[in-house]
Amino acid sequence: MLNRHGEGDRIVAINKAAVSIAREALRGHGYVLGDIGPFGGLMEPYGEIAREEVERAFREQARALMEAGADGVIIETQTALEELEIAIQASHEAGAPVVIGSLAFDVMASGEDVRTMMGVSPEQAAEFMVERGCQVLGLNCGTFISMKVAADIVRRYRKISGLPAMAQPNAGQPVLENMKVLYKETPDQMATGLMEVIEAGARIVGGCCGSTPAHIRRFQEILTAKNAKDAKK
Numbered sequence: 001m002l003n004r005h006g007e008g009d010r011i012v013a014i015n016k017a018a019v020s021i022a023r024e025a026l027r028g029h030g031y032v033l034g035d036i037g038p039f040g041g042l043m044e045p046y047g048e049i050a051r052e053e054v055e056r057a058f059r060e061q062a063r064a065l066m067e068a069g070a071d072g073v074i075i076e077t078q079t080a081l082e083e084l085e086i087a088i089q090a091s092h093e094a095g096a097p098v099v100i101g102s103l104a105f106d107v108m109a110s111g112e113d114v115r116t117m118m119g120v121s122p123e124q125a126a127e128f129m130v131e132r133g134c135q136v137l138g139l140n141c142g143t144f145i146s147m148k149v150a151a152d153i154v155r156r157y158r159k160i161s162g163l164p165a166m167a168q169p170n171a172g173q174p175v176l177e178n179m180k181v182l183y184k185e186t187p188d189q190m191a192t193g194l195m196e197v198i199e200a201g202a203r204i205v206g207g208c209c210g211s212t213p214a215h216i217r218r219f220q221e222i223l224t225a226k227n228a229k230d231a232k233k
Contacts, residue, residue, distance in 0.1 A: 001037070001038075001039065001040040002014070004040065011057075011060055011061060011064065012060065012063075012064040015034065015061055015064040015065050015068065016064055016065075016067065016068035018034075018035075018068075019032055019034060019065060019068035019069055019070050020068060023069065031071040031072065032069070032070050032071050033070060033071065033072050033073065033074045033098075033100070034061075034062070034065025034066070034068075034070035034072070034073045034074070034096075035073075035074050035076060036058060036061055036062065036065075036073060036074070036075045036076070036087050036090075036091070037075075037076060037077050038077055038078065038079070038083065039054050039057055039058070039083065043080075043082060043083065051082075051086070054083065054086050055086050055090070058086050058087045058090040059090045059093065059094070061090075062087075062090040062091045062093070062094035062096065063094045065094070065096075066094040066095050066096055070096070071097070071098065072096050072097055072098030072099065072100065072135075073091040073094075073096040073098070073099050073100070074100040074102060074138065074166075075087040075088060075091065075099070075100065075101050075102065076100075076102035076104075076138065076140050076141075076168075077102070077103075077104045077140060077141050077208075078101065078102065078103050078104065078116070079103065079104055079116040079117040079118045079120070080116070080117075080118040080120070081118075081120060081124070081125070081128050084101055084103070084128070084129075085128075085132060088101060088129070088132045088133065088134060089132070092133060098135050098136065099133065099134050099135060099136075100134060100135065100136040100137075100138050100166060101125070101128075101129040101132075101134040101136075101137060101138060102138030102139055102140045102166065102168070103116055103120065103122075103125050103138070103139055103140075104116060104117070104139075104140060104141040104142045104145075105122065105139060105142040105145055105149075105153060106142050106143040106144065106145070107142075107143060107144035107145065107149060114142075114145070114149065114152075114153060116142075121156075122139075122153045122156040122157055123156055123159070123160055125137075125157075126156070126157045126160035126161055127160055127161075130160065130161045130163065134163070135163065135164070136163060136164045136165070136166050136203075136204065137157045137161065137163050137164070137165050137166070138165070138166035138167070138168065138204075139153050139154070139157075139165075139166070139167055139168070139169075140167075140168035140169070140206075140208040141168075141169075141170060141208045141209055142169075142170070143173075144173060145169045145170060146169060146172075146193065147169055147190060147192070147193025147194065147196065147197055148193055148196060149169070150167040150169040150193075150197055150202075151167070151193065151196040151197045151199075151200040151202075152200070153167070154167055154197060154200040154201050154202045155200045155201065157201070158200070158201040164203040164204065165200075165201050165202045165203060165204075166202065166203070166204035166205070166206075167197050167202040167204075167205055167206075168205070168206040168207055168208045168211075169207065169208060170183060170185075170207070170208050170209040170210050170211070171183040171184075171185040171190050171207055171208075171209065171210030171211045171212075171215055172184055172185030172189070172190070172210060174209070174210065182210075183209060183210020183211075185210065187212075187214045187215045187217070187218035188218065190207065190211070190215055190218070191215075191218045191219060191222055194219055194222055194223075195222070195226075198223075198226075205219055205223075206219070207219075
């Protein structure tokens with residue numbers, strides 16, 4: 001992906017800078033996850049990119065993230081198990097103590113099921129991630145993946161494994177206005193589905209495309225109030 005912008009030779013510096021900036025922003029609180037996204041193409045035999053090239057790129061990125069002090073790695077917006085497998089292996093080889101696998105699902109035309117672009121079901125994804133040593137099973141992004149749909153995917157994950165689940169849906173479905181892609185779901189609108197995701201079994205929640213600090217802040221307010229209420233019981 002960085003090669004497209006003429007920055008491929010700066011992959012190590014960019015990833016290390018990202019970890020440093022996140023660590024500084026936290027001011028000693030919380031954890032920093034190194035993020036590995038899609039490599040930006042299709043591997044052979046579906047495309048023209050050799051598997052060896054993808055392995056090299058992911059190893060280089062995973063090493064840079066761990067050398068910079070990331071507390072773990074999240075491999076997100078994945079649609080193909082072959083690519084996810086390479087990234088998981090690279091993260092383990094780099095010494096990541098926690099590896100989160102996160103897939104991007106789409107609601108199918110029938111509206112009755114979800115699959116990734118490459119046809120992977122939530123059950124297949126969960127089984128695959130468990131077998132390859134992921135500690136957290138995640139989902140993010142995708143087409144028509146609302147909070148309600150995210151909750152259903154979490155439930156399907158939980159039927160396969162008791163590992164913690166992570167959900168980061170988009171802030172609604174994007175619309176095109178004046179040649180700009182906009183996500184119009186407000187923090188309050190998105191937060192209405194938060195408790196269903198939690199009750200489904202998610203232990204980490206967040207937002208993907210269109211979400212802002214205000215969305216995450218609203219999540220935090222609701223969960224802080226819930227925890228305080230539960231503590232009084």
